[in-house]
Amino acid sequence: MAIATISGDTGSVHNLLEDADLARTGRSDTSRTGLALVTGKPLRPAPQGAAGQGDPLASAPFYRAMPTAIAFAPRPEAIAPAVRGYALSVSARSSPSSAAQASGATSKTATSKSTGKTTVSTSSTARELAFLDDKHLSIEDKLFQFMVLMTKKNDQELINAMKEYEGKKTAAGKASSGDKASSGDKASSPSQAKPASQPKQESSGGGLFGFLGDALGGIGKTLIGGAESLMKDLGGPLLAGAATAVGLPFLAPVALQMGGSLGAGIIGAVASSVGLGQGSASDGGSVSKGTSSASKSTGLASSKSGSSAKSSTSSAAKSSASATDAEFDEKLEMFKLQRLVEKQGAMFAALTNAMKSMHDTKMTTVQNIR
Amino acid sequence: MITMQELESGKTLAEVQGMTEELGRTLARVAGEELVAGRLEAAREMLEGLAVTNPHDPAAWTMLACVERRRGKILAARVCAETAYRLSPDDAQVRLVRAEVLLCTPDERPRAAAELAELRSAPGEVAARAQALLTALGE
Numbered sequence: 001m002a003i004a005t006i007s008g009d010t011g012s013v014h015n016l017l018e019d020a021d022l023a024r025t026g027r028s029d030t031s032r033t034g035l036a037l038v039t040g041k042p043l044r045p046a047p048q049g050a051a052g053q054g055d056p057l058a059s060a061p062f063y064r065a066m067p068t069a070i071a072f073a074p075r076p077e078a079i080a081p082a083v084r085g086y087a088l089s090v091s092a093r094s095s096p097s098s099a100a101q102a103s104g105a106t107s108k109t110a111t112s113k114s115t116g117k118t119t120v121s122t123s124s125t126a127r128e129l130a131f132l133d134d135k136h137l138s139i140e141d142k143l144f145q146f147m148v149l150m151t152k153k154n155d156q157e158l159i160n161a162m163k164e165y166e167g168k169k170t171a172a173g174k175a176s177s178g179d180k181a182s183s184g185d186k187a188s189s190p191s192q193a194k195p196a197s198q199p200k201q202e203s204s205g206g207g208l209f210g211f212l213g214d215a216l217g218g219i220g221k222t223l224i225g226g227a228e229s230l231m232k233d234l235g236g237p238l239l240a241g242a243a244t245a246v247g248l249p250f251l252a253p254v255a256l257q258m259g260g261s262l263g264a265g266i267i268g269a270v271a272s273s274v275g276l277g278q279g280s281a282s283d284g285g286s287v288s289k290g291t292s293s294a295s296k297s298t299g300l301a302s303s304k305s306g307s308s309a310k311s312s313t314s315s316a317a318k319s320s321a322s323a324t325d326a327e328f329d330e331k332l333e334m335f336k337l338q339r340l341v342e343k344q345g346a347m348f349a350a351l352t353n354a355m356k357s358m359h360d361t362k363m364t365t366v367q368n369i370r
Numbered sequence: 371m372i373t374m375q376e377l378e379s380g381k382t383l384a385e386v387q388g389m390t391e392e393l394g395r396t397l398a399r400v401a402g403e404e405l406v407a408g409r410l411e412a413a414r415e416m417l418e419g420l421a422v423t424n425p426h427d428p429a430a431w432t433m434l435a436c437v438e439r440r441r442g443k444i445l446a447a448r449v450c451a452e453t454a455y456r457l458s459p460d461d462a463q464v465r466l467v468r469a470e471v472l473l474c475t476p477d478e479r480p481r482a483a484a485e486l487a488e489l490r491s492a493p494g495e496v497a498a499r500a501q502a503l504l505t506a507l508g509e
Contacts, residue, residue, distance in 0.1 A: 073406050073436065074433055074436060074466075075463070076399050076401075076402055076432075077395060077399065079429040079461055079464060080461040081427075082394070082429075085427060086384045086385065086391040087388045087390050088390070135381065136386065
């Protein structure tokens, strides 16, 4: 029996196995020689005589040749599949996730009915940080993704803050211009009432006579303005000199102090009575206050004289207060932007420091191993 | 990137790399072709990689046992065959390959013969192969 040829050597076993396979299939290779395996028959020695000398066994070899190719190999597709260890295929992966999405959708719908916006924000936050539960990501990857997410959120927050700042600034500008326009329309103070009435005067004339009237009015205004400024400068010394000449030298300092404004007020009152009133910005509230009696006498703004003065001061106070508020808001918004930028920088620094420390730790470990 | 945490949690390289079972079986089939063609080194490299990628796949261990037996590495073949048998003790091909490996060790031949006797009732070419081996053994 051929089993006698097995001596623990792998090659012999291999030959045995291949020969057994050939014996199973009934194939034989008569052109090859070697150790033989004849199934069911004892191994016998080769014939001593020459072949073809009348021995019927001599014409055909009594052994089967050793095969050179493997006759049996396990087929992997016939082997039981792995219980686990492989990644899920796309089809297998899509079905549970779709089921999970469906269940998540239903639960989301169910909860959104009860809780509303809070549920939505919570689910979005959980979705944003879903990578933290991903087992495929290392801690460095998670840290990096967290940093990217936070940077995105901070950027968006910064953009929103800048848009809010722009909106507030535009609204404040509109409000301040609206206050100015409304104060101008109301003509609350004599000094502002005059410019408001100027366009009416200028636009009243039309044609050649209108042009001549406008020109003469401009000249008159210029003259009145010059006279006012001249009287403002020289009124005090002139009045003081007059008081001294009259024999009242003790009134000279008072006259010197009050003469300028009094003279300018007289000129302004006269000009108003004539119809060439000019409100110079340089007159200020003191001039208007000083000329309030003259305004009363002229009757130009007699209807609103006292109360309008009070309202003018109150509106001016309001406008100044609103301007202060706008300025304060601007500073506040700037502080908000600055705080956001600082927050982003701090977060970035903290995360990068953490990553650097982790990297240093690993490098130290590697160097210690070396 | 594969982390130690993933390996500690029992995750295989195939899972980490996203290697599906179809791909693993295809690789094993290609390695089987290499084995039939006699290119044992190529087959061994592929099957070792497959076994490392997913150590839970009995096909990789079974075919690797065949390759190692052909290369004359009886101990390695025995280890691979026993691993495959532990992973899939009821699979006929795994049992057949393990029996063939056991035949290489004189002390284990009775166990191999018993295993082959059981495999005579197995379906397909496994039973024919077992029968042929038993016939060669004189049983």
